[in-house]
Amino acid sequence: MKKVVLFPVTFCLMLLMTAFRPAAEIELIKKRVLSERVEILIPKGFEVMSEQQMDFNYARAQSRPSVIYTNSKEASISFTYTDNTADQDMIDMYAGNFYKTYSKQFKEAKWFGNGVKEIAGRKVGYLELMKPELGHEVYQLIFFTDVEGKLLMCTFTCADRQKPEWETVAKQIMNSIKANG
Template sequence: MFYQDLVILRKGFYISPPPTPLRNFTQTPSPMKSTLLLCFLGLFLMAARPASEIELVKKHVLSERVEILIPKGFEVMSEQQMDFNYAKAQSRPSVIFTNNNLVSLAFNYSDNESDQDMVDMYAATFAKTYHKQYKDATWFGDGVKNINNHKVGYLEFMKPEMGHQVYTLVFFTDVQGKLMICTFNCADRQKTEWEPVAKQIMLSVKANSEAGK
């Protein structure tokens, strides 16, 4: 998969105003001092903000069949890069969005037939298969959610891969009679930052019943 520890450091500073002189305690601060104090306070508050604010933008993928939120700045992986990454795989995703391979969001529009009645079946089958395949994984949950009046199955876990732990959120649903599977991956050290984003992405998925036909 495509991951790498990404460390974002945001440094802030606070400079205390000079001590008040012992004399003339009732002295009114000058406008210049008041302005400086406000600037220092602003810098302090900025430093206290979250380390990362990830913006999501609405996209249409898989020939307009799916509407979903994707992190701003993510680009579609080139065919050459996909060929390299999946050289030994039996199959590969239909399209992958990534931020320079640090975090990936892959879509697979499969040939497997599916409808709303089959989502529960796929959820049970995938859970059994993944639990068996990734015996050393740490599981956070699996099941079926109702998202935008549509059944969406999901699997959430942390699995070992190439000497690292990888956070993975898989979600799937039927799109125009076929099964669509989306897989979000990031390194374990990025989980705190990206897990809420991955779930926002899942909760935004909408299938278009007409586009792409």
């Protein structure tokens, strides 16, 4: 009798557990970007955005990322290798300045975190927020560090409704960054 009662309970628990798992696990693969200066995990299936698409997307922007990996507009990770001088001692300063700038520029943003953490023995600054963009909300995890004396900015972006699926992946990407000093 006990076996008959346990089977339906166990079956229901298994159904509930599979219902709360993501529909598809997102596989990450190692990539070297910016002329081999940086090693980072990128979601499998993400491709480099074409020059034409980058020109279109950043036609009015003051600056354009050096490279963008995307999966057809659902999510993207961009890398901007700036001309700004940077070293490990400056990452805290950049983190504070970026937070102040983004807070003023995006007053309606919802903040999830910001600061500096150590990844692979190096300081990496980050901002994590949900901000308005072109009439809807986007989730962004922006992280940055120094690479060969210049500031590297990385931005993971997806639509607000996709945050539950991509937030953990975005943090895995950030935590995988290995840059030349």
